[in-house]
Amino acid sequence: MDILQLKIYGFAEDLGGSSDGFLVDYIINGRSFLEMVRETELPYAIKNQKPDLAGQYIGLSPEEVFLPGNVLLNGGVIEWDGKNPILTCPGCGSSLCWGIFARLDIQENTVTWGEYENIHRPEWNYKKLRPFVFEKQQYLAALQPPVQGIFICPECGSDKQALTAMVETSPNENDPWSSVLQYDYCERCGYPIPMHLGERWDALSLQDVRNEWVSLYRSAKTRPRKLPRPKRLPGEHWGADLMAWKAKVADSSDPGRLVGR
């Protein structure tokens, strides 16, 4: 049996003009699904002389994939030939514009993913990306939303903390940071993240946390300085989240431009 985990890996800002949000990748048997799709598509993309097109997708939102969201249980509103979108367009967020559809076969004891398809590239063959068969109980457990107390950076979606700082402050109602006694630095983006946001205390949703971070804490003059963002090592990459950032700076009025359609 294959093992599924859902992992928030990045963040897309203002995709298609709607509100910004987190993105989720599927980790299957310990490997990124986005990365497996990229590998599978690369020979075709090279043949089309557009190697960058391979794996040019983003994951779905936490609201869509974590329970009670139900896209991964065939409950999504968009489908194609009875298949559900599991990756979508980095330019506009619409899976019909550019995306990967898969047939999700939900049985009493198993869930099988297969028949992957990019509807705009019918000649791309995903046989190398074999069907995945999950045990139903494990699958449903993987769809549980991240629990309170587990760090997720509201700036970039990373789950890695670099170090924790504890400070003494004197309360000042004009300074949101004056009530932050503990914060974690995010290892990836380097921002100091107030612990109550990073760990989503008081049942804050991911979106609440994002909104509070952006509106109150990030731009405050009193915010502790960022740590330098670590340099990437040769060959290392941070996954498809970088594409989402690229999408952010691309002209959103012409999403097709990004994927070269």
Ligand SMILES: [Zn+2]
């Ligand atoms: Zn698009």
Ligand SMILES: [Zn+2]
């Ligand atoms: Zn971060």
